[in-house]
Amino acid sequence: MAWLKPMLKLQSASRAPSRFARSAAQHLGKKFSPVFEIRSSPGKGLGVFATKNTPRNADIMRDPLAxxxxxxxxxxxxxxxxxxxxxxxxxxxxxxxxxxxxxxxxxxxxxxxxxxxxxxxxxxxxxxxxxxxxxxxxxxxxxxxFLNACRINHSCIPNADQVANEGTGDLVMRANRDINADEEVTTSYIMRAAPREIRQRELSERWGFTCQCPACDPGHPFSHSHERRLHALLRTYKDSACYLDDDGRLKSAEKWPYAALEQVAGSFRRRTELLTEHHSLRSYTREVYLGAFEVAIAKYKLRRVRSDLEEALKLLELTIQAERVYFEEAIARSHEELYARLERGDISGV
Ligand SMILES: [Zn+2]
Incomplete structure (x- = not known):
């Protein structure tokens, strides 16, 4: 299913500033020093632990390919x-x-x-x-x-994600929320947006363990709210399934009437709300912004309403922000060029 594919992450514009935000900014562009150690994790063999307070969006590890x-x-x-x-x-x-x-x-x-x-x-x-x-x-x-990264244990609500490797071949692990010193670093081995039953089956069949993270513990209040969120997310994909291809992008854009496109746009908005509710899901938002951008452009082509173009520009800007953080520069640059053309009202490239 398209929505089950792991996507790349985006810093949510609506999220409150990280308490480590200032130091996260200071990390960017500086020589990287690892902030982890590998040691025993109770019940899980070895695990990776933060050695200092690590702000959201800071790199924890840059691990060379073995x-x-x-x-x-x-x-x-x-x-x-x-x-x-x-x-x-x-x-x-x-x-x-x-x-x-x-x-x-x-x-x-x-x-x-x-x-x-x-x-x-x-x-x-x-x-x-x-x-x-x-x-x-x-x-x-x-x-x-990757000899260090493969020691990172699984959680369905991980605090770190793998991001684009900037052409070096290294695996970069980046905090998706503030991580405290001595806290275990976790990532997700599976599609974390899947409902609990599916996640547990996959983990059991491939890795032979039962996840005991708060999202998987039926006795934990968080598991109920998170499960509701994941089912609501699934509904947004089902609601708009006939308009989207396997990658969750608008298919046959020219054939849909304006009202149908508005419905798809509403579905994308709801999806973004749900994905930005929890740090572990924000890794999917870049693709959703890009999908919503294409819908806004399709709406603009039908009626040439200025507000649709402005919406498209806003969504493209959010996409670019994500790409600047999580992709190689070339990807963001091509979208920046598109942004400049759209600002001039030139929609020939989309
Ligand atoms: Zn779990």
């Missing part, structure tokens, strides 16, 4: 790439946890390769399934291992 496995790649070919790595990198990768559904390597390998006994081919595949971050490249999807 190993990349292309989706669909043959596991033996993958292993041949793996053995070219420096020995310490290989050793560190092989220390990573394997899944609960881990294969019985020894039995399989003894049967298939009785003379070789190279269990690591299979172990690497399972380590990758359990620990890798899925990264989209122009050439396809890859599972990428």
């Amino acid at each position: 190993f990349r496995a292309w989706k669909g790649e043959d596991i033996v070919e993958r292993y041949l790439g793996f053995i070219m790595l420096p020995v310490t990198t290989r050793q560190n990768i092989l220390k990573l946890s394997v899944g609960q559904t881990v294969l019985d390597y020894r039995a399989i390998v003894d049967e298939t390769y009785p003379r070789d006994n190279d269990y690591d081919v299979f172990k690497l595949d399972d380590i990758n399934n359990t620990n890798a971050f899925t990264i989209a490249h122009d050439t396809g999807l890859a599972g990428e291992l």
Whole structure:
């Protein structure tokens, strides 16, 4: 489902200023110093913890790529790439946890390769399934291992998100709310906007654990309000499903009457309200702003009402703000050029 895709995040304009906001601004553009440590997390093995108060939108970690496995790649070919790595990198990768559904390597390998006994081919595949971050490249999807980031434990209401890597190949983890010193850093392994039942099934099937975050604890008051929010969010997607494609963007923009576009715009507004209610959901707002922008442009093309163009400009500005923080500069720049053309009333590019 389109709305289940992980999206990028945006600093909410309506949110109260962060209590660490001043220091967040000071962090930008400065040489990065890691603000985390890896240590035991009760009941979860190892975890990543903040070593100092970390403001919302500050980077916690910039973790270099250790190993990349292309989706669909043959596991033996993958292993041949793996053995070219420096020995310490290989050793560190092989220390990573394997899944609960881990294969019985020894039995399989003894049967298939009785003379070789190279269990690591299979172990690497399972380590990758359990620990890798899925990264989209122009050439396809890859599972990428980052030795520090893969120690971050899951929460359905995480305090950190993975953001665009600025062309370095590093995995950048950024706080989506203020994080206190000694607080555990968490991220979401799954589509956090899915209802609890779906989240728990996915976590159990792929990672073999039951999440005990406040959103998953039926006895926690937060879980009720959050679950209501997620179901309301789901309804906004169902309400406008016939107008949108799989990516949640307006399809066949020219065929809808103005009243229908207003309905879709209302659905996008409601979605934005719900997403900005909780820090863990704001990572989806950039795509919603962009979708709402396209609807406003479609409305403007039909009636040439100035307020529709102003609405489109406002939504594009919010999109650009997000891209400046969470994307590579080139993406924001192309939208800035579009903004300049729209301001002049030139809609030829949209
Ligand atoms: Zn949870």
